[in-house]
Amino acid sequence: xxxxxxxxxxxxxxxxxxxxxxxxxxxxxxxxxxxxxxxxxxxxxxxxxxxxxxxxxxxxxxxxxxxxxxxxxxxxxxxxxxxxxxxxxxxxxxxxxxxxxxxxxxxxxxxxxxxxxxxxxxxxxxxxxxxxxxxxxxxxxxxxxxxxxxxxxxxxxxxxxxxxxxxxxxxxxxxxxx
Amino acid sequence: xxxxxxxxxxxxxxxxxxxxxxxxxxxxxxxxxxxxxxxxxxxxxxxxxxxxxxxxxxxxxxxxxxxxxxxxxxxxxxxxxxxxxxxxxxxxxxxxxxxxxxxxxxxxxxxxxxxxxxxxxxxxxxxxxxxxxxxxxxxxxxxxxxxxxxxxxxxxxxxxxxxxxxxxxxxxxxxxxxxxxxxxxxxxxxxxxxxxxxxxxxxxxxxxxxxxxxxxxxxxxxxxxxxxxxxxx
Ligand SMILES: [Zn+2]
Numbered sequence: 001x002x003x004x005x006x007x008x009x010x011x012x013x014x015x016x017x018x019x020x021x022x023x024x025x026x027x028x029x030x031x032x033x034x035x036x037x038x039x040x041x042x043x044x045x046x047x048x049x050x051x052x053x054x055x056x057x058x059x060x061x062x063x064x065x066x067x068x069x070x071x072x073x074x075x076x077x078x079x080x081x082x083x084x085x086x087x088x089x090x091x092x093x094x095x096x097x098x099x100x101x102x103x104x105x106x107x108x109x110x111x112x113x114x115x116x117x118x119x120x121x122x123x124x125x126x127x128x129x130x131x132x133x134x135x136x137x138x139x140x141x142x143x144x145x146x147x148x149x150x151x152x153x154x155x156x157x158x159x160x161x162x163x164x165x166x167x168x169x170x171x172x173x174x175x176x177x178x
Numbered sequence: 179x180x181x182x183x184x185x186x187x188x189x190x191x192x193x194x195x196x197x198x199x200x201x202x203x204x205x206x207x208x209x210x211x212x213x214x215x216x217x218x219x220x221x222x223x224x225x226x227x228x229x230x231x232x233x234x235x236x237x238x239x240x241x242x243x244x245x246x247x248x249x250x251x252x253x254x255x256x257x258x259x260x261x262x263x264x265x266x267x268x269x270x271x272x273x274x275x276x277x278x279x280x281x282x283x284x285x286x287x288x289x290x291x292x293x294x295x296x297x298x299x300x301x302x303x304x305x306x307x308x309x310x311x312x313x314x315x316x317x318x319x320x321x322x323x324x325x326x327x328x329x330x331x332x333x334x335x336x337x338x339x340x341x342x343x344x345x346x347x348x349x350x351x352x353x354x355x356x357x358x359x360x361x362x363x364x365x366x367x368x369x370x371x372x373x374x375x376x377x378x379x380x381x382x383x384x385x386x387x388x389x390x391x392x393x394x395x396x397x398x399x400x401x402x403x404x405x406x407x408x409x410x411x
Contacts, residue, residue, distance in 0.1 A: 014244045025239045039240055046243050106233055114230060132196075133231035139198060158192035164231075165223055173223040 002061050006053050013053060017046050020062060024069045027130050031073040033119045037080070041072040048072065063141040070127055070145060077123065110172060117167040125160035132157055186214065191221050195228060 004012035024045055029038035045068050056064055106114070118126055124146075131137045131145055132153070143153045165173060187210045193199050194207045211218045 010245065010247065017244050018242070021239045021243045022236055025243070026236050029237055035240065042239070042243055046245060047249070050245055106230060106235070110230065111234060114234060129231065133228050134234050136232065139196065154193050154198055157196075158189060161192050161224055161227060162188070165220075165227055168227070173226065 002056070006056050008054065010050075013050055016061065016065075020065050021046070023062070023135055024065060027066060027069055027127075027135060028073055030115060030118055030130050030134070031070070031123070031126060032076055037076050041069065041076050044072045044075075045069040060137075060141045060144060063137060063144040066131060066135070066137070066145040067147060073127075074123070113168065113172060117164055120167055121160055121163055125156055125163065128153065128156045129160045129164065133161075185210075186217050187211070188217065188220060191217070191224055194221075195224055 001012050001015055005016050021042065025038055025042045028041040028045070029035065032038050032041060045065065048068050049065055052068075118129060121129065127146060128142065131142045132139070137145060139150050139153050142157075143150050146153065146156075148156070187194075187207045190199055190203050190207050194204065199207065207221075211221055
């Protein structure tokens with residue numbers, strides 16, 4: 001599918017869009033803190049990806065796509081001087097969570113608190129947490145998506161988690177995980 | 179928590195959770211955590227934090243981001259947005275040329291003198307107008323010194339070709355009293371030369387109309403270019 005998309009097939013590329021659009025949108029949403037901005041960034045990501053898909057050199061397509069998404073988010077932040085203070089619309093519905101055996105069911109309150117805390121991180125740390133902890137990329141994918149070394153991923157993630165822990169109310173730190 | 183001394187293993191806890199430590203580091207963390215309640219608490223909290231982050235429910239995409247063929251076709255046609263704009267500007271140039279030609283042709287048909295004076299700007303002498311168009315009613319009327327007769331056909335023909343009400347052609351009711359601005363400067367005497375000057379000027383007064391038309395056309399083209407750009411998205 002990736003090969004067909006790289007060969008220029010729009011239908012094949014759109015299959016990849018359908019596969020990745022939720023992940024890309026969620027990274028953009030939690031990077032930017034605005035549904036509208038996230039929608040723009042997501043659409044621009046796939047346009048940009050389609051334009052440059054012939055230059056995809058293999059490896060993790062998800063990491064490659066998320067690198068474009070991250071750059072779109074940085075562009076949005078620079079261009080609009082958007083401060084992610086306006087948080088997600090209250091009525092934005094949640095998708096059904098993927099049925100993971102070890103998944104923890106979080107209360108809406110905890111979800112909100114976590115998302116707000118993520119938005120308070122510096123953008124690079126925010127991206128790192130979103131890619132590794134939320135989207136589940138491994139360090140190698142994250143280093144490609146962020147265009148930094150593995151060591152930088154490691155230290156950035158460490159700082160991001162420590163900061164996030166400080167940002168959370170004390171009573172949530174232990175029970176948030178269940 | 180703010181007590182992160184070197185002997186603590188705070189910096190190793192995050193990579194330890196991800197299994198990104200050496201064997202020696204792993205042993206150091208596990209040995210230390212057994213003895214240090216502070217680092218143990220920190221590790222527990224980090225573990226809970228990463229578990230919670232991994233369980234954040236995904237927000238559904240608000241719509242499909244599948245790329246429609248119409249979104250990429252214009253790009254394929256013109257290559258770049260610059261190419262598209264170049265194409266639009268050449269179309270704009272052609273349209274402007276056509277508009278100009280049509281304008282001149284339509285206005286030139288009833289009175290050749292009008293077309294001539296458009297080309298020669300406003301500096302046509304009354305004598306020249308008389309000499310150039312003896313068979314034409316407008317030119318004859320102008321040279322014969324009948325201002326009302328001269329102005330009225332001009333106004334009529336201007337309206338007949340569909341020029342907007344903005345034309346500065348003197349109103350038929352009082353043609354001699356309100357000729358072109360230079361005639362006002364010359365006085366209200368309404369002498370034959372002044373009247374014929376007004377008649378010769380009336381085509382040149384069409385320039386603002388032309389400019390307005392061209393301006394409107396340019397605006398329309400810019401709007402078209404932008405809507406095409408928007409449509410591509
Ligand atoms: Zn310790």
